[in-house]
Each structure stands twice: as structure tokens, then as C-alpha cells.
Amino acid sequence: MFDVLIEGGRVVDGTGAPPYPADVGVRDGRIEAVGDLSSGGSRTAAATVAAAGRLVVPGFIDAHVHGDATVLDPGVQLAVLRQGVTTFVLGQDGLSFAPSGPETLRFVTRYFAAINGAHPALDGGPVSVADLLASYDRATALNTVYLVPHGTVRHAASGDPSAMLRLVEQGLEDGAAGLSSGLEYVPGRYGDAAELAALCAPVARAGLPYVTHMRGYEEAAATGMAEARAIAERAGVALHVSHYHGPGERLAGMVDRALAAGLDVTFDSYPYLSGFSILAMVALPRDLDGPGVPGPGPDGRTGDGLGGTPGGAGDGTARPDLDRTVALLHDPAVRRRLARETDPTLWRRAVLAHVPAAEFAWTEGRTLAEAAAEAGRGPADFCADLLIATGLAASCVFAQPPGNDDASMRLLLRHPAHLGGSDAIHIGGHPHPRAFGAFARFLGRHVRELGDWTWQEAVAHLSSGPARRFRLPDRGQIRPGMAADLVVVDPGKVADTADYSRPRVLAEGIDDVLVGGVPVLAGGALTGARPGRPLRPR
Numbered sequence: 001m002f003d004v005l006i007e008g009g010r011v012v013d014g015t016g017a018p019p020y021p022a023d024v025g026v027r028d029g030r031i032e033a034v035g036d037l038s039s040g041g042s043r044t045a046a047a048t049v050a051a052a053g054r055l056v057v058p059g060f061i062d063a064h065v066h067g068d069a070t071v072l073d074p075g076v077q078l079a080v081l082r083q084g085v086t087t088f089v090l091g092q093d094g095l096s097f098a099p100s101g102p103e104t105l106r107f108v109t110r111y112f113a114a115i116n117g118a119h120p121a122l123d124g125g126p127v128s129v130a131d132l133l134a135s136y137d138r139a140t141a142l143n144t145v146y147l148v149p150h151g152t153v154r155h156a157a158s159g160d161p162s163a164m165l166r167l168v169e170q171g172l173e174d175g176a177a178g179l180s181s182g183l184e185y186v187p188g189r190y191g192d193a194a195e196l197a198a199l200c201a202p203v204a205r206a207g208l209p210y211v212t213h214m215r216g217y218e219e220a221a222a223t224g225m226a227e228a229r230a231i232a233e234r235a236g237v238a239l240h241v242s243h244y245h246g247p248g249e250r251l252a253g254m255v256d257r258a259l260a261a262g263l264d265v266t267f268d269s270y271p272y273l274s275g276f277s278i279l280a281m282v283a284l285p286r287d288l289d290g291p292g293v294p295g296p297g298p299d300g301r302t303g304d305g306l307g308g309t310p311g312g313a314g315d316g317t318a319r320p321d322l323d324r325t326v327a328l329l330h331d332p333a334v335r336r337r338l339a340r341e342t343d344p345t346l347w348r349r350a351v352l353a354h355v356p357a358a359e360f361a362w363t364e365g366r367t368l369a370e371a372a373a374e375a376g377r378g379p380a381d382f383c384a385d386l387l388i389a390t391g392l393a394a395s396c397v398f399a400q401p402p403g404n405d406d407a408s409m410r411l412l413l414r415h416p417a418h419l420g421g422s423d424a425i426h427i428g429g430h431p432h433p434r435a436f437g438a439f440a441r442f443l444g445r446h447v448r449e450l451g452d453w454t455w456q457e458a459v460a461h462l463s464s465g466p467a468r469r470f471r472l473p474d475r476g477q478i479r480p481g482m483a484a485d486l487v488v489v490d491p492g493k494v495a496d497t498a499d500y501s502r503p504r505v506l507a508e509g510i511d512d513v514l515v516g517g518v519p520v521l522a523g524g525a526l527t528g529a530r531p532g533r534p535l536r537p538r
Helices: 074-081 102-111 129-136 150-156 161-174 193-205 218-235 248-260 279-283 322-328 332-341 358-363 368-375 379-390 406-413 434-449 455-469
Strands: 002-007 023-027 030-035 045-050 055-058 060-062 085-090 143-146 179-182 209-213 238-241 265-269 274-278 350-354 395-399 418-420 486-489 510-515 518-522
Touching (some): 002 510, 055 455, 060 418, 074 085, 074 518, 129 161, 150 179, 161 193, 179 193, 193 218, 218 238, 248 265, 248 406, 265 406, 274 279, 279 350, 279 395, 358 368, 358 379, 406 418, 418 434, 418 455, 434 455
Parallel strands (some): 238 265, 265 418
Antiparallel strands (some): 002 023, 023 030, 055 486, 274 395, 350 395, 486 510
């Protein structure tokens, strides 16, 4: 007797084969049989899912998502299950909750408040990778995979190379599936290629990837990719580039050259032309975005505490001081710098997404220019006031430069090295619509409407490919013995409905999902089951 029988659908099994008619029988969390299982009545099931006219596919693995706290939120679980996502890869961009002591946990929670939010089950630290993984176990409908975050490690170890290496090794031993970096965020931006290559050595020995938010995209992508390649070559580690975007031919060429040189390279991207980040990183000059605490530099001198100066965060002896950043924003001279040095088009391109300050809550969904004009302030002064009021915990959606056009985005997602990632951030009243629609958009627009992928190619990019990259051998395919993470898709109806004006609208066309053999979405609604497990690489 099966626990669940999905009958009458067409299976896209993740092997590259086109869809074929078959039933799927599930027992004890695993796929037990695939084939004609319902005719003749010889097999029965405790529950059945009628899949006539629909596709049955392996659960999608979001290769880049910021759900480190929100994965525990039922509203987020509903939003992503309605897109067919059954597994989150967390610990992205070099910043998350573990491994950390109390001070590092406070820093990460505050600095990335608008990205990851606050984990409801962490009591102030210390928090190991094992602790964090345990907090997800059977606490959510989704599976989780975790990357050791370089910036968190750097903060926890105050930049000490030996201490950082020990934290990475312990994180891998605890079950992490690789190392991530965020080289445009603090404190990760102060690590150089030699530091990262040394930390990647145990990652390479484990056969796991180095996952990087590079030090530059768009016109700076060549510089970012050159550094990423240098790290991968020096460490002998597989390379995965996060949210790869920009001029398509140029970026695809860089990947092709790396592959031709013998590197193991993949990347993820999302099907939209706008980005999303914390406002401080986007708007502030680099020496103001998280300056370090003054301390002795390598030569014994004391610097002024701004990032990259002797004694600042750049020498590894100091940690970013967010209170100092807030204090600097009161200074009229700093505000004049902000007005003078910030790209003036940003004020028109940046739409405020999350503004956790009562007096500024009305600004969500407005551009900085619109909000400043309504408040009767100049945009630089208004931006500074908003950052002070929110303690830097504001975020924005922003239009990317013209080089990242639709043709470039489509060219990159068709590349064989591409994996699907939403880069979803679920926090705020007006988030990026990718959080509610990226994977449904992959299917509705890029498979059904544009033909960028066949259905079997979609499964390769969204399920079996990420399973291989993060060494999850029992995910990504529909065959006996595999974990029963299964999604039933209506190929004619699946679509994203969220857009930039209404970003929190659920996707359509996926109503039934199993995680670990347990129905978690039925008839388009959550069942309340929480079978999600932390998945460790094998």
C-alpha cells in the first residue's frame, strides 16, 4: 500500500527524458514505484492526487534565496510552494546566523535585518551550524541546505586566519554544503583572494562549491569573475557565481572560458531586470557603509576606523560598527558627500521596499526621489534621515543598468551552467516580485510562452542541476529510492502574478506538492504539515 499515489499525470523525471505518462507511488518518504500503478486496482493508497492533464516533476531547489529566518514563516512557505520550490539553499552572500557568538549574531541580525530578518528560535548565541540546521528540522514545510558564510566567519574570528579556517572546517563537519562570500558587503569585502582561497581548501577536499556574490557585476563583472577564478584555481574548488547578471554575451563568454580551462563552474540567475538590496550598500560611499572600529593596524598604528584604512575593518583586527555609520549620517559634511558622490539616477531608480520606522512607513513602494519630494527634502538628506530612523535596516528594489536587458537575461538562463535562483527576499511591505513569482515565471514565461527551455530542460535547471551542485544525490529525479519531493504542475496555467506594483501576489498553476512524501500543499493551500529537513551533502 502506498502512502500517496499521484495518478494520471505525465512525469518529467529529471534524467533529460521528455514527459511520459506514469503514476508515482510514494511510501515512507521515498518514491517506491513509477509506472502504471492504478490500473487493475492491484495497488491501493492512503491518499491519492489526481494529476490528469498535469506534469509531475521533482521539487525545485532554489539555489540562491534569503530565507534564513523566513523559511519558518507559513506565509513564505505558501508563496514558494505555489511555485514548486521544496528546498532553500541558505547562508548566501556571506552573511547568516551561524557560526556566531553573541556579538556576531547581533551584528548579522541587524546588518541583514532587511534581507534575512531575525530568526525566531535563536536566543542570542553562540550558534553553530549544527544548531542552526537543527532549528529547521521538522519546523517548516521546506527542506534547507546551508552554506558557511564567509562574512559571518570573518566577523566571529575578527579576521584571524587560523580561527576562520577552524570555523569553516567545523561548519562543513556540521553539515554545510559549501562556503559563500559577499564581497560587496561588510565585513566580507575586506577579505582578499588569498584569504578566500585558504578558506576554500577544506571546501575543495569535501567536493563542495565556493558560492560567491562577486566583487562587482555589470561593467565590473570581468574584475569580479577574474578574482573568483583566481580563488577557484588556487584552491582547486568548484565555483558557483550568485545572481549572475549583466551583458549576456560577455558574461556567458567568461563562463565558457573558465569551463574550457577545466574549472567546474555554475551560476544562478533570476528572470527579472531589477535588483534588490539593503539601501545602505546601494546608496552610501564604501567607507561609510559599515566602517570598522578603530584599532591597531598591521604596523601598530591606529587608523580612523573607516573601512580599508589602517586599524579599520580592512586589516582584520576590527569589526564593522553600524552605530558609527548612523552617527556619521548626522554630519552635514557626510550628507554633502552623499549628495555629491551617489549616482544621481539612484534616487529615481530605487523603490523603497522595507522601511521599519513608523514615521517613514508610508514611503514603501515609492522611489527615493518621490518620497523626498513629498517630504519636502533633498534626496540625499532624506535618504540619510531614513537610514538613521531605521538603524540602516531599510531595503530597496532598483532598476539595473541597460546592459542587463531581456535578451541578456534569456541568453544566460539558457546556458548549460545556469541554475535557477530567485534571490528572494520576503521582508517588507513592497518586496521584489521575484519572491512570489520567480520559479513560476521560469515555467510560465520561459518554458510555455518563449520556449527558452523544454520541460525537461526546466527540471535540469531548477531541480536536478542544483541537486548535483550541492551533492544531494537523492533529490532532483523521479525514480524508485529517491526522496519524494514532488510537484504537480498545470503546464497551461502555471504563471507568476506578482509584479512591481503588486509584489505579494501568489503564483498560479501549482496546487499539489509533497515534501519527503508528505503533502504540504493540497488544492493550493497549506496542509499544516512540517516535514522539512536540513539536507546535508553526501
